[in-house]
Amino acid sequence: MTGPVLSVDDLHISDPRSGTELVRGVSFDVPAGGALGIVGESGSGKTLTCRTALGILPAPLRVTRGTVTLLGEDTAGLTERGWRELRGREIGAVFQDPGAFLNPSLRIGSQVAEVLRVGKRLGRRAAKAEALRLLDAVHLRDPERVYRQYPHELSGGMLQRVVIAAAIALDPQVLIADEATTALDVTVQAEILDLLADLQERTGLALVVVSHDLAVVAQLCTEVVVLRRGEVVERGATDAVLHAPQHPYTRLLVDEHNRYGLDRYLAPELEHAG
Amino acid sequence: MPAEPPLLQVTDLDVRYGRTTALAGAALTVHRGETVGVIGETGSGKSTLARAVVGLVAPAAGTVTIAGEEVTAFSRRQWRAFRRRGVAQYVFQDPLRSLDPHLPVGASIAEPLLLQGRSRADADAAVRAVLTRVHLTADLADRYPAELSGGQRQRVAVARALVTDPQLVVLDEPVSALDAANRVRVLEVLTELREAGTALVFISHDLGSVAGISDRVTVLHRGAVVETAPTRAIVTAPQHPYTRLLVGSAPTLTTGAVDRETRAELRRQLLTVG
Amino acid sequence: MFRAVLRLPTGRVAVTVLGGVLLLALLGPALAPHDPIEGTDAALAAPSAERWLGTDYLGRDVLSRILAGAPASVFGAVLVAVIALVVGAVPGLLSVYLGRWFEWATLRLVDTLIALPFLVFAVAVTALLGNGIVQAMATVGVLVSPVFYRVSRAAALGVSRSQYVEAAVLAGASTGWIVRRHVVAQVLPPVAIALANTMAAGFVVVSSLTFLGIGVQQPAPTWGGVLASDLGYLAFRPYAPLIPTVLIMLTVWAFNLLADAFRDTEGAAGRAPVKEASTR
Numbered sequence: 005m006t007g008p009v010l011s012v013d014d015l016h017i018s019d020p021r022s023g024t025e026l027v028r029g030v031s032f033d034v035p036a037g038g039a040l041g042i043v044g045e046s047g048s049g050k051t052l053t054c055r056t057a058l059g060i061l062p063a064p065l066r067v068t069r070g071t072v073t074l075l076g077e078d079t080a081g082l083t084e085r086g087w088r089e090l091r092g093r094e095i096g097a098v099f100q101d102p103g104a105f106l107n108p109s110l111r112i113g114s115q116v117a118e119v120l121r122v123g124k125r126l127g128r129r130a131a132k133a134e135a136l137r138l139l140d141a142v143h144l145r146d147p148e149r150v151y152r153q154y155p156h157e158l159s160g161g162m163l164q165r166v167v168i169a170a171a172i173a174l175d176p177q178v179l180i181a182d183e184a185t186t187a188l189d190v191t192v193q194a195e196i197l198d199l200l201a202d203l204q205e206r207t208g209l210a211l212v213v214v215s216h217d218l219a220v221v222a223q224l225c226t227e228v229v230v231l232r233r234g235e236v237v238e239r240g241a242t243d244a245v246l247h248a249p250q251h252p253y254t255r256l257l258v259d260e261h262n263r264y265g266l267d268r269y270l271a272p273e274l275e276h277a278g
Numbered sequence: 279m280p281a282e283p284p285l286l287q288v289t290d291l292d293v294r295y296g297r298t299t300a301l302a303g304a305a306l307t308v309h310r311g312e313t314v315g316v317i318g319e320t321g322s323g324k325s326t327l328a329r330a331v332v333g334l335v336a337p338a339a340g341t342v343t344i345a346g347e348e349v350t351a352f353s354r355r356q357w358r359a360f361r362r363r364g365v366a367q368y369v370f371q372d373p374l375r376s377l378d379p380h381l382p383v384g385a386s387i388a389e390p391l392l393l394q395g396r397s398r399a400d401a402d403a404a405v406r407a408v409l410t411r412v413h414l415t416a417d418l419a420d421r422y423p424a425e426l427s428g429g430q431r432q433r434v435a436v437a438r439a440l441v442t443d444p445q446l447v448v449l450d451e452p453v454s455a456l457d458a459a460n461r462v463r464v465l466e467v468l469t470e471l472r473e474a475g476t477a478l479v480f481i482s483h484d485l486g487s488v489a490g491i492s493d494r495v496t497v498l499h500r501g502a503v504v505e506t507a508p509t510r511a512i513v514t515a516p517q518h519p520y521t522r523l524l525v526g527s528a529p530t531l532t533t534g535a536v537d538r539e540t541r542a543e544l545r546r547q548l549l550t551v552g
Numbered sequence: 553m554f555r556a557v558l559r560l561p562t563g564r565v566a567v568t569v570l571g572g573v574l575l576l577a578l579l580g581p582a583l584a585p586h587d588p589i590e591g592t593d594a595a596l597a598a599p600s601a602e603r604w605l606g607t608d609y610l611g612r613d614v615l616s617r618i619l620a621g622a623p624a625s626v627f628g629a630v631l632v633a634v635i636a637l638v639v640g641a642v643p644g645l646l647s648v649y650l651g652r653w654f655e656w657a658t659l660r661l662v663d664t665l666i667a668l669p670f671l672v673f674a675v676a677v678t679a680l681l682g683n684g685i686v687q688a689m690a691t692v693g694v695l696v697s698p699v700f701y702r703v704s705r706a707a708a709l710g711v712s713r714s715q716y717v718e719a720a721v722l723a724g725a726s727t728g729w730i731v732r733r734h735v736v737a738q739v740l741p742p743v744a745i746a747l748a749n750t751m752a753a754g755f756v757v758v759s760s761l762t763f764l765g766i767g768v769q770q771p772a773p774t775w776g777g778v779l780a781s782d783l784g785y786l787a788f789r790p791y792a793p794l795i796p797t798v799l800i801m802l803t804v805w806a807f808n809l810l811a812d813a814f815r816d817t818e819g820a821a822g823r824a825p826v827k828e829a830s831t832r
Contacts, residue, residue, distance in 0.1 A: 045457045189319035194527030198538045219529030246531050261531050264490030269513040362724030376715040380737040390723040
């Protein structure tokens with residue numbers, strides 16, 4: 005494929021009730037098989053931007069300007085039915101709370117298999133075999149056992165793997181991970197980030213990693229966009245942004261890691277920078 | 279090592295909740311003016327350790343000694359007298375829940391002083407002084423917790439701990455709920471406190487958030503201390519496999535010393551050991 | 553909290569009406585133009601210039617009976633609420649702090665009280681302890697006290713597990729200090745609501761009991777009694793029940809309005825601080 009798999013151009017999102025613009029002129033491209041990081045805190049517009057790319061912008065909010073292009077196709081005119089065709093097949097997503105996306109009263113296996121039966125029109129047996137393959141692909145030990153378990157029997161990290169398995173079930177080109185590791189322990193977060201890097205390498209899945217933590221994004225992404233109060237305040241190659249941040253906000257994020265984080269010990273040349 | 283006895287000495291501490299063992303044989307030493315990070319993930323027993331130190335949890339075995347006094351042998355009356363002296367203070371993770379919503383924050387900060395029998399005027403003056411110490415304006419004393427931002431509330435919680443001029447302050451996840459700007463502000467306040475000679479204990483799930491201002495780090499895993507060492511040694515030459523995984527999992531700006539394959543190998547090791 | 557109640561229109565109406573009722577209770581007997589107990593020959597007389605509300609079947613002046621009956625009716629309701637408050641809220645608050653045994657004992661006692669049928673118990677106790685307003689009101693007060701026990705215990709329990717109480721413990725606060733400084737502010741609003749509700753309910757109960765002739769020796773006047781005495785003679789004086797009924801309804805309505813006002817202010821004080829609410 006040539007050209008970006010996901011392209012957001014000059015996106016503006018407004019709240020018609022108050023007339024405020026929540027997102028102002030956000031643009032970025034995600035190349036096929038690439039990894040883009042979006043850094044921002046709550047209120048930065050990162051989640052609204054992601055939801056627009058998935059066609060699930062919450063009710064009164066509206067895109068007032070700009071375009072979102074998925075696999076070369078403008079999504080502006082898409083109906084709900086059209087979005088349903090795209091979601092899962094071209095673009096998938098995982099969010100902070102994996103529990104919210106699973107039905108607590110159904111077994112894990114049947115929920116993953118359902119995605120395959122509906123989306124790929126697989127038969128019962130083929131869907132189960134494929135679901136087991138997916139659970140294995142997201143590095144769940146003993147997929148057979150997980151297949152039979154209920155959501156409440158799994159830890160947060162395991163649930164997030166299940167949600168990732170369901171998100172990649174229909175072989176999308178892009179996966180958005182919006183604060184997907186925020187609620188997890190650090191070692192579990194690293195497991196999920198490693199899994200995402202693995203999937204990107206093995207299947208050519210393009211990633212959009214959204215996080216409040218610059219370091220999380222730095223682990224996976226070659227390009228980074230920093231959002232603040234609905235605007236892009238900094239963008240560029242990750243290395244360049246980390247070494248020479250331009251905007252005061254980005255400098256604050258880099259500075260925090262260098263002064264208070266592990267980087268203080270890992271990168272001696274930066275130790276006295278703060 | 280100085281000949282002076284440590285300010286806080288925890289020896290062979292066991293804590294049980296019913297049949298489950300939360301802590302087994304935990305040890306922790308904090309010298310005067312020293313800053314120690316206690317790092318552990320969900321179920322590591324780190325919060326239990328902190329609560330046992332300040333007497334909110336009664337240990338099943340072992341001793342806690344603060345400033346030469348064996349607090350684990352205290353009666354209720356002795357605890358109350360000891361707490362009123364304000365030698366050791368504790369800062370809760372969530373300042374919104376640890377401040378009385380019906381009282382102006384100044385009244386909450388003044389409470390330890392009023393319990394010492396100091397006059398209201400005396401306490402008011404001390405409140406004003408301590409608010410400036412945590413970089414807040416004195417007029418904030420008349421506001422209610424709901425009127426403050428998350429970062430301001432956390433600094434109010436720190437101010438309440440500082441108002442008795444403690445020698446030791448135990449902080450449970452002091453920055454994990456804050457945004458970047460407020461994290462940095464709180465960490466700056468804590469750095470000044472450390473420079474002023476107050477001993478600090480940081481309880482955190484994330485080594486990366488407090489490594490920069492900790493002299494030493496104690497790592498807890500499944501209710502037991504697995505490693506204690508100076509922070510630089512923990513970060514650059516961790517010994518225990520769990521510490522290596524924890525350090526290797528913490529997101530950093532620079533590519534860490536630990537790669538994906540090593541992490542996967544460490545996880546396998548820990549599975550077979552634990 | 554009380555100032556916040558007065559800021560609400562409903563609160564102001566409730567307080568005005570209840571103030572009037574209280575004045576009636578305090579000054580009523582003195583204002584009575586005739587003897588409320590001694591009858592005359594002019595039974596079932598229609599309202600006239602001299603007897604504004606006419607006379608009842610024994611020839612007693614109705615206006616005088618209503619005015620003289622105000623204290624028994626109003627203070628009866630207040631007595632019910634105060635007894636319920638003392639018997640219910642105090643143990644409810646202490647059940648959180650006085651240890652397991654006290655907690656267990658009071659909880660069982662409250663369960664027992666709730667299981668007792670209301671009016672039957674009141675009638676039985678009056679039969680045992682004699683027929684008097686204080687006995688009757690004490691009985692009713694004890695019977696409604698579980699509401700206060702529950703409400704104050706629930707509020708105190710919630711606070712006692714809060715982190716700000718833990719923070720006070722860590723500062724060396726005693727139980728008494730914690731109750732005074734942190735718990736009372738939390739317990740007061742729900743107890744105030746229960747108090748206003750109980751006064752309303754208590755007023756209905758007092759009126760019902762006196763209507764049935766329980767709790768007050770005849771011929772002592774009460775509003776319930778005035779209502780009852782003329783019911784047999786509706787053919788002669790069909791308008792007779794109107795005045796006592798309106799008085800009872802108005803008072804009960806005002807108490808309920810006050811309870812609503814308390815509830816509204818509590819919602820505002822619980823979330824946003826009082827100070828902020830005042831600037832809006």
